[in-house]
Amino acid sequence: MTRGLGGLFRGVQSLTSLPATRAGLGHPSACVSLRTMVALPSFLSFEPRDFSLPNSSWSSEMLRLYEQYSIQCEVETEGGENRGGQWQRLPSYNRSLNHVHGGATATMIDTVTGSLAALLSGPVMTANLNINYRSAIPLGSTVLIETSLDSEEGRKKFISCKVTSTDGSKLHTEATALFLSINISHLLQGG
Numbered sequence: 001m002t003r004g005l006g007g008l009f010r011g012v013q014s015l016t017s018l019p020a021t022r023a024g025l026g027h028p029s030a031c032v033s034l035r036t037m038v039a040l041p042s043f044l045s046f047e048p049r050d051f052s053l054p055n056s057s058w059s060s061e062m063l064r065l066y067e068q069y070s071i072q073c074e075v076e077t078e079g080g081e082n083r084g085g086q087w088q089r090l091p092s093y094n095r096s097l098n099h100v101h102g103g104a105t106a107t108m109i110d111t112v113t114g115s116l117a118a119l120l121s122g123p124v125m126t127a128n129l130n131i132n133y134r135s136a137i138p139l140g141s142t143v144l145i146e147t148s149l150d151s152e153e154g155r156k157k158f159i160s161c162k163v164t165s166t167d168g169s170k171l172h173t174e175a176t177a178l179f180l181s182i183n184i185s186h187l188l189q190g191g
Contacts (some may be wrong), residue, residue, distance in 0.1 A: 098138060109161050114179060122184075129177045135171065137172050137173075142166050158177075159179065162175070
């Protein structure tokens with residue numbers, strides 16, 4: 001999944017080399033230059049990274065808890081030495097054997113629908129995300145994520161989304177989302 005998301009972001013990054021093109025997104029105010037779609041936050045890295053093991057981004061509290069629970073998994077051998085217990089780290093995207101974890105699918109949906117909402121109105125926050133899973137997504141498969149603006153009410157953007165096979169023959173997931181336009185200074189002040 002990390003590799004797949006990295007590819008997605010590299011694909012978006014490559015749009016910078018395209019000439020400015022107009023794209024209609026199903027809404028009159030959604031006709032924008034594709035170049036504007038490359039405005040990714042600077043903290044995104046295009047290299048796959050594993051944050052599930054201790055690293056420099058972890059707080060001291062997170063490290064303390066990791067050590068606390070790792071120690072609980074240790075077993076003492078007959079020789080008196082401690083050895084790692086039964087705990088095994090599993091890839092977080094693969095909970096159902098050979099299928100993408102629903103949480104990973106939800107993250108992709110939130111990212112794509114949120115990108116459309118932000119494209120239409122600037123900074124937004126997810127207020128509601130309702131997902132109906134129809135069929136599991138096999139690991140390693142390619143899917144198409146389509147999203148569209150359903151309606152607007154003041155600060156609210158109502159967006160729908162579906163995840164399908166690339167040929168459209170299999171519906172994997174349907175979703176609706178509500179995003180609220182926000183004032184970025186509110187977030188910076190810790191609100």
